[in-house]
Amino acid sequence: DGGITQSPKYLFRKEGQNVTLSCEQNLNHDAMYWYRQDPGQGLRLIYYSQIVNDFQKGDIAEGYSVSREKKESFPLTVTSAQKNPTAFYLCASSLAGFNNEQFFGPGTRLTVL
């Protein structure tokens, strides 16, 4: 079964701690993305990567970091510098190029206590 997995489903962290969210895909997609969704709002792009070992900041990258060492994996670290980290985080992937549908994972809900 091809798809995108995100783990864990729910994550709790104490204020001031860094936390890493996992995203793995076996769709052989070159491009991967991280979005954040807040209640009643749309999806906002945090980071994206169009190829291994390369990534770019999205609209709200401050307080986040990513790596893309493998094609299948695009982990997101929420650092203590992120002021409002409590949100629903979604990872997506797509073929490279234009006008390609993005496939989304099931998401991780992060709560900062």
Next chain:
Amino acid sequence: DQQVKQNSPSLSVQEGRISILNCDYTNSMFDYFLWYKKYPAEGPTFLISISSIKDKNEDGRFTVFLNKSAKHLSLHIVPSQPGDSAVYFCAATQNNAGNMLTFGGGTRLMVKP
């Protein structure tokens, strides 16, 4: 500045009737538009898309209409079913932006039996 707007946060429709979800955009460079459907605590799933060279695209019960001069698109669902109850996001991209999507804020559709 929101480039993609869904001005109706919610919509309630009777089963069997038509659901019309609207989306407006401001960036005239957008040339490809997508609709995603999202259930709570899940990732969005792709529904239907339309290129700016068309003004209509149909897939079963779902039809998307694009009015470029008005910078407006709409998603029609006929007939509506209770399983269609979800949040619907429209998204837009432009040819020179790779596969970057800009999302609207979403419309929650409730289909009553």
